[in-house]
Amino acid sequence: MDTVDTLEPTCRIAYLPILDVARGVAAGYQAVVQSDAGMLERADRSPEAKAEVTAAAARTALEAFATLPPNTFISIPTPFPVLADPRVREVLTRHGSLAGIILDIVEFSAAQLDTAAGALAAYRDAGALLAVGGQEAAQPELTSIVRLKPAVVRLGRAWVRGVDRSEAKRSAIEVTGRLASQLDAWILAEGVSTSAELRALAGLDVPLAQGSFIGEPQQFWPDIELKARTALPACTMPTDGVLRELLQRAYTATNLEAARSVLPETTGFDVLVVLDDHSRPVALLEQDVVGEWVTSPVLAVNIDTPVADAVERAMARPRDVRFTPLACTDHAGRFLGVLRIERLMSHLTTATAAG
Structure with missing residues (x-):
C-alpha cells in the first residue's frame, strides 16, 4: 500500500526515518504533514482547522500502520x-490498540493539562506512548517532561548543531539524558546533518536520532542512509552477555483485568507480566509485603544490555519502583523473562570483588 495518502487536495503525509543509534537501523518513522502554505496558515490561525488537519493526519498514519516494518513505531x-x-479522539479511539504509536505532543500548555487529562489517560490505556520537546531552537520545558512523563524527549536542531565541537551542548544533553532516564524515557536528537554530529551523539549514548544525514521524508518507509550507518561505530552498545545468566522465568498474561481477577487465588509466584499481542511487556504486577498485587510501569531492557547499564537504568527510577524487577526482551521487543534487582546487584558486587 502506498503510504502517502491525500488528506485534503493539497495535504499529504510522508515518513521521516528515526535511527536506533545503538543498532544502526530504523527504530521508527515520524509522520510529516506536507501541505501548501495556505492550509498550514489556516491551521495556525483556527483551532477548527488545526483539529481537522490533526485528525486527517492521524487517520492516514493509522491506515498505513498495518504496513509498518516489523519492530518499528510510528510517531504522529x-x-x-x-x-x-x-x-481527534474519534480517529484514535476507532483504531483500537495504539501500541506502536507515539503521539508527538507539540504546543504543550501546562494551563490546559487538566482539560486534556482524560484524553491522555485514554490514549495511554490503549497503549500509546508520548513524545514531547521544545521547538527547533528551544529546549524541552521541564514542566512538560515532568507532568507528561513522556516515553521520548525530543531535542531540537539547536541542541544538535555543532554538538561535536561544543562541550556545553554535550553537557546539556547529558543532563537532559539523566532526567529522561529517571522517567524511563528516551532522548531523540533532531536535525542531525553531519557524520560528526551523529558520532558525538552516539558517544553520549543518545538512543534515537533523525535528520537529513540520516534520511529524508519519503512516500514509502525509507531506509536509513548508508552514510549514517557507516558513520556509526561498529557497535555503540557493548555487551557482556550477563543478563542471559541472570534471567528468570515469570508468569505472563495478555489481559490486565483478567489477570487481576484470578490473582487473589494464586499461590507460588509473586510477579506477573502483562504482554501485548506481539509478546511485548506492557505492565508488571508484583506482590508486596502484605500480599497485595501492585501494578508498576515496565522498564524493559534488551537481553544484550550490559548488567551495569541495566542497574544504572533501574536505579534512575523513582524510589517507589526502584527495586521492581526489570522485563528483559529480545531484539524484537518480545518478553524473555524478568531480572530481579537483587540478582543484578549481587552479580556486580561479586564481579567487583573478583576484579
Missing part, C-alpha cells in the same frame, strides 16, 4: 490544544 504529530478534540 499531535498539537496539545486538540488532544481532546472529538474529531
Whole structure:
C-alpha cells in the first residue's frame, strides 16, 4: 500500500526515518504533514482547522500502520490544544490498540493539562506512548517532561548543531539524558546533518536520532542512509552477555483485568507480566509485603544490555519502583523473562570483588 495518502487536495503525509543509534537501523518513522502554505496558515490561525488537519493526519498514519516494518513505531504529530478534540479522539479511539504509536505532543500548555487529562489517560490505556520537546531552537520545558512523563524527549536542531565541537551542548544533553532516564524515557536528537554530529551523539549514548544525514521524508518507509550507518561505530552498545545468566522465568498474561481477577487465588509466584499481542511487556504486577498485587510501569531492557547499564537504568527510577524487577526482551521487543534487582546487584558486587 502506498503510504502517502491525500488528506485534503493539497495535504499529504510522508515518513521521516528515526535511527536506533545503538543498532544502526530504523527504530521508527515520524509522520510529516506536507501541505501548501495556505492550509498550514489556516491551521495556525483556527483551532477548527488545526483539529481537522490533526485528525486527517492521524487517520492516514493509522491506515498505513498495518504496513509498518516489523519492530518499528510510528510517531504522529499531535498539537496539545486538540488532544481532546472529538474529531481527534474519534480517529484514535476507532483504531483500537495504539501500541506502536507515539503521539508527538507539540504546543504543550501546562494551563490546559487538566482539560486534556482524560484524553491522555485514554490514549495511554490503549497503549500509546508520548513524545514531547521544545521547538527547533528551544529546549524541552521541564514542566512538560515532568507532568507528561513522556516515553521520548525530543531535542531540537539547536541542541544538535555543532554538538561535536561544543562541550556545553554535550553537557546539556547529558543532563537532559539523566532526567529522561529517571522517567524511563528516551532522548531523540533532531536535525542531525553531519557524520560528526551523529558520532558525538552516539558517544553520549543518545538512543534515537533523525535528520537529513540520516534520511529524508519519503512516500514509502525509507531506509536509513548508508552514510549514517557507516558513520556509526561498529557497535555503540557493548555487551557482556550477563543478563542471559541472570534471567528468570515469570508468569505472563495478555489481559490486565483478567489477570487481576484470578490473582487473589494464586499461590507460588509473586510477579506477573502483562504482554501485548506481539509478546511485548506492557505492565508488571508484583506482590508486596502484605500480599497485595501492585501494578508498576515496565522498564524493559534488551537481553544484550550490559548488567551495569541495566542497574544504572533501574536505579534512575523513582524510589517507589526502584527495586521492581526489570522485563528483559529480545531484539524484537518480545518478553524473555524478568531480572530481579537483587540478582543484578549481587552479580556486580561479586564481579567487583573478583576484579
